[in-house]
Amino acid sequence: MAQRVSGVKASVGFVSETGPRKRNEDFAGAVFGSELPEPRRDVVAALSDGIGSTKGGREAAEIAVRGFLDGFCDLPETMEVRRAAAIVLNALNGWIYSQAHRDPELSGMGCTFTALVLRGRVAHVLHVGDSRAYRLSRDRLTCLTSDHVRQGGKGGGRSNVLTRALGVETELRLDYGTQPVAQHDRFLLCSDGVHGYLADEFIAGIMQERVSSEDTARALVAAALDAGSADNCTALVLDVVGLATAETADIGANIAQLPLVPVPQGGETIDGFVLKVLLSDGRYTRLFGAEDEVEGGEVALKFPKPMVAGVDAYRAAFIREAWVGARVNSPWLGHVIELPPGRQSCLYTVMPLYQGELLETRIARRPALGLEEGRQIAIKLARAAAALHRVGIVHRDIKPDNVILESGGSLKLIDLGVVRVPGMEDAPPEDIPGTPAYMAPEMFDGEAGNEATDIYALGVTMFRAFTGEFPYGNPDATSRPRRDRPAHLSALRPDLPAWLQAAIGRAIARDPADRFRDMAEFAVEIEAGPARAPVAVHRPRTLYEREPLRFWQGVAALLALALLLSLWRR
Missing domain, CATH: 1.10.510.10 (Transferase(Phosphotransferase) domain 1)
Known part of the structure; x- marks a missing residue:
C-alpha cells in the first residue's frame, strides 16, 4: 500500500509466517498519517516478537504494536518523536508488566519492540530486544539497532535470553536514534526468526532487488525458512517513494544555530568526519575530501571562510543549498546530504565525493x-x-x-x-x-x-x-x-x-x-x-583540391606567359 502524507510518500509491505512453531507470536503493523481522522505527516511502523517461553507472548506483541500505533498518533504532532514515543511505551511497559504479575494465564509475558517513525526527512528508530531495524541506502545495508541478548546458547551462535524487553522490567530501557532519509531508501523491521538465519549480505541482496515492498518481505521470510529457521518469521519493508518538501523556515532555524568556526586545515576530525585531502581552496569556501566514520564512505565537506564575507551572507547561502538539496532530485544535479539532528556542530555542507x-x-x-x-x-x-x-x-x-x-x-x-x-x-x-x-x-x-x-x-x-x-x-x-x-x-x-x-x-x-x-x-x-544538418553533396574534386602544388605552378606559368606577351607587344 502507498500513501502521500504532506508530501511524503511511502510503500509498506509485511509478511509473517508461523514456521515450525505451534503459534505465531510475532506482530507487525503500520499507519499512514492521512488515514487518521485528523491527518498528520507521520508514517509509523512497528514490529514485536513475543517471548516464546511465556504464556502471553503473542498477547504482549499485539498489545505493544497496536497500543503504540494508536497512542503515538493520538499525541500532538508538535510533540518531539522521542518524547511522544517514551510516553506511550512507558505506559505500555507498565501495563504489560502488571498484567504478567497479576494474571496467571499471562505469567511472564513480554516482547521485543522495534519501531520506525518517518517524519519529514528524518527516520526515528525506537528499539528494545532482539528484533532489528535495517536501512538500505544506495545499495548499502546498515543495521540500525543492537540486540539486547545474552550471548551463546542458541543455534547459529545467538542466544534467546533477552537482557531487555518490553514488559519484563518496571523501568523500560529504550534505545533511540535518528537517520536522515533520502528518496528511494528502504527500511526493514524483522524478527530474529529472519535475521538470525540470514547473513546481512544475503539480506542486502534481497533488499537490493527493487521489487515491491511486500514481495521483498515475502522473499526474506521464505529465505529464512529455507535456511532452517526454527522460529516465527516476520519482515516489514518500508520504501521511501517521495519526501516531504523541506520547509524553508525549519531549515533556516536549524542553520541559524550553527556557529562559524575557523577554516580547518586538514587532518582534523569534525562531527565524525575525518578531513583527508584538500580538494579546492576558493575565495569564499574550502572543500575537503573526508571519511565518514559514523555512516561510512567518502564525502566532501565545504566550509565557509568567515573573513571574506558577512556571517549573514554565508548563512543565507547555506540555507539555500540545504533547501535545494532537500527538494530537488536529478541525476545531473549535485546532491546535499542531510545529517541527523544533533550531529552537526558548526556550519558546513556535506556532499557526495564525486569522482571526475x-x-x-x-x-x-x-x-x-x-x-x-x-x-x-x-x-x-x-x-x-x-x-x-x-x-x-x-x-x-x-x-x-x-x-x-x-x-x-x-x-x-x-x-x-x-x-x-x-x-x-x-x-x-x-x-x-x-x-x-x-x-x-x-x-x-x-x-x-x-x-x-x-x-x-x-x-x-x-x-x-x-x-x-x-x-x-x-x-x-x-x-x-x-x-x-x-x-x-x-x-x-x-x-x-x-x-x-x-x-x-x-x-x-x-x-x-x-x-x-x-x-x-x-x-x-x-x-x-x-x-x-544539411546532407553533404558529393562532387568530383577540383585540380586545386587534388594537386595544389601543380595548380599554383600552372598559375605561375600562365602569369609568366602573360608577362612575356606584354613585353613583346611593346
Whole structure:
C-alpha cells in the first residue's frame, strides 16, 4: 500500500509466517498519517516478537504494536518523536508488566519492540530486544539497532535470553536514534526468526532487488525458512517513494544555530568526519575530501571562510543549498546530504565525493572538445537546470567551474549557494550574485535571475567549452562583456557544424526574447541538431583540391606567359 502524507510518500509491505512453531507470536503493523481522522505527516511502523517461553507472548506483541500505533498518533504532532514515543511505551511497559504479575494465564509475558517513525526527512528508530531495524541506502545495508541478548546458547551462535524487553522490567530501557532519509531508501523491521538465519549480505541482496515492498518481505521470510529457521518469521519493508518538501523556515532555524568556526586545515576530525585531502581552496569556501566514520564512505565537506564575507551572507547561502538539496532530485544535479539532528556542530555542507574533473579543466586540456562530447554535456546541463526550473529555482551561476564531468559520461551541476529560491530573496539589485562573464546583460540592470538568464549562462558555458573563448570578448570570468555582438563559433572552430553555431548563438542572444523559451527547448535543439544538418553533396574534386602544388605552378606559368606577351607587344 502507498500513501502521500504532506508530501511524503511511502510503500509498506509485511509478511509473517508461523514456521515450525505451534503459534505465531510475532506482530507487525503500520499507519499512514492521512488515514487518521485528523491527518498528520507521520508514517509509523512497528514490529514485536513475543517471548516464546511465556504464556502471553503473542498477547504482549499485539498489545505493544497496536497500543503504540494508536497512542503515538493520538499525541500532538508538535510533540518531539522521542518524547511522544517514551510516553506511550512507558505506559505500555507498565501495563504489560502488571498484567504478567497479576494474571496467571499471562505469567511472564513480554516482547521485543522495534519501531520506525518517518517524519519529514528524518527516520526515528525506537528499539528494545532482539528484533532489528535495517536501512538500505544506495545499495548499502546498515543495521540500525543492537540486540539486547545474552550471548551463546542458541543455534547459529545467538542466544534467546533477552537482557531487555518490553514488559519484563518496571523501568523500560529504550534505545533511540535518528537517520536522515533520502528518496528511494528502504527500511526493514524483522524478527530474529529472519535475521538470525540470514547473513546481512544475503539480506542486502534481497533488499537490493527493487521489487515491491511486500514481495521483498515475502522473499526474506521464505529465505529464512529455507535456511532452517526454527522460529516465527516476520519482515516489514518500508520504501521511501517521495519526501516531504523541506520547509524553508525549519531549515533556516536549524542553520541559524550553527556557529562559524575557523577554516580547518586538514587532518582534523569534525562531527565524525575525518578531513583527508584538500580538494579546492576558493575565495569564499574550502572543500575537503573526508571519511565518514559514523555512516561510512567518502564525502566532501565545504566550509565557509568567515573573513571574506558577512556571517549573514554565508548563512543565507547555506540555507539555500540545504533547501535545494532537500527538494530537488536529478541525476545531473549535485546532491546535499542531510545529517541527523544533533550531529552537526558548526556550519558546513556535506556532499557526495564525486569522482571526475571540472569542465574548466577539460577545456584547458587537449584535444579540444569534440562535437559529440560537447553535445552530451550541453544536453545534461540543460536537463539539470530544467529540474531546478520546474520547482521555481534559478541556479544563477552556471559555468565550467561548477560542472563535474564524471567517468562514463555522467556529470553533476554543483554549487547551489547562490540559487534564487521563491520566497528567499536575499540580494539588492546592485548586488545580484553570479560570475560576471556568464551573467546575462539584464542582470547588470537589476534582474535577479530567471530561466532566461540561466539559458544565457549555459550558452556562454558551451561556447567556452568548444572554443576556450568568451563570446563577448571578456578576458576572464570576472569582467563584464566588452562587445555588443558575440564572436562567431564557426570562426573559432570551423570544424563544427552551422546548426551548433545557430543554437548557441540563440542561447546567448542579448535580448531575452530572442533566446529559447526554456531549458527543455534548448536540450531538444541540441539533441536534434545532427538530424537537421544539411546532407553533404558529393562532387568530383577540383585540380586545386587534388594537386595544389601543380595548380599554383600552372598559375605561375600562365602569369609568366602573360608577362612575356606584354613585353613583346611593346
